[in-house]
Amino acid sequence: MNFLHAFMQKLTPETPPATPNQQQDAANGDSDWRLSGVMDHFAPLIELQQRRQLISVQLDGHPQTFQTLVLDINFSQNLLIIDELFPTQPRPAQGQVLHFNHQRHGQVLHFAGTLLNQQSIGGSPCYLVALPDTLAYRQRRRHPRLALEHRIVPVRLQSPNRAHWFARVINLSASGIRLQINGDKTGELNRGSRLPSIDLTLGNNLPFQCEGRVRSFRFLRRPSRQTEISVEFVGLTPEKYSLLSQYVDRLLAMAVAA
Known part of the structure; x- marks a missing residue:
């Protein structure tokens, strides 16, 4: 068997070692393949840069929406380079999180x-900003809903009779909110009833206040006695509507990325 193995090795031609040029070509091919994958991943940003399209920006803890342009993308250092924000005040601080929307x-x-x-x-x-890990356009509903039943988001509101109620958010969209209130409140509600004041705090301590109109409600006995109310926001200014839309979009995108 040893003789046969040695004989077969002689018959099998040896593969010559790769030359330095061949090794370099292989390395370049592997590098090109990786770069192609990175560029595919960040294609939306590349398109925004090439078309010089404005992109909306919000700063953590600030209600105002700004606009900027993508100036460059540095893949080797994972950097997104953006133009100055318009309006220019206030300027973001190093370490602050910027939320982009297009x-x-x-x-x-x-x-x-x-x-x-x-x-x-x-x-x-x-500004030099860290590139995100995930990046993709997604289909937008007219008013996408953000489920918040697993988060404690307290709400203060006034009933149609101007009694002070305390509730928690079940879900939220740019057009309305679904609330949960302890006890049976159905005797004080009607479809179309006006809620003079709804106060809640969005992320990063951003206060939000508006009026609402009752769209539907129901009383639940289990797991505890509580009333659920679906409310339509009334009289939102364009600024408040934009603030809500971007807040909902931001958290939905974070949920998808997770």
């Missing part, structure tokens, strides 16, 4: 990144 053809792109540094180009500031 819509096209009924789809929404939402992602967040930490501001790592600020530089200046031609006297104008630009």
Whole structure:
């Protein structure tokens, strides 16, 4: 058997070692393949940069919405370089989280990144932001709902008779809210009843206040006696509507990424 094994090895041609040029070509091919995958992953950002399209930005803890442009994308250092924000005040601080939002053809792109540094180009500031791990447009419902029953989001509101009620949020959208209140409140409610005041706090201590109209309600005996109320927001300003929409989109995008 040893003789046969040695004989077969002689008959099998040896593979010559790769030359330095062949090794370099293989390394370049592997690098090109990885770069192609990265560029496919960040295609939405590349398109925004090439078309010089404005993208909306919100800062943690600030209700105002800004706009900016994608100036460059540094894949090797995982950096997104954006233009100065408009309006220019206040300027974001290093370490602050920026939330980006862009819509096209009924789809929404939402992602967040930490501001790592600020530089200046031609006297104008630009910002270096960490690239996100996930990035994709998703189909947008007219008013997507954010489920919050597993989070404690307290709400203060006034009943149609202006009694003070305390509730918690079941779900939230840019057009309305579903609330849970302890006890049986059905005797004080009617479809179309006006709620003079609804107060809640969005993420990062952003206060939100508006009026509402009762769309539906029901009393539940189990697991505890409580009333669920579906409320339509009334008289939202464009600023408040935008704030709610971006808050809901942001948390929905985070849930998808998780």
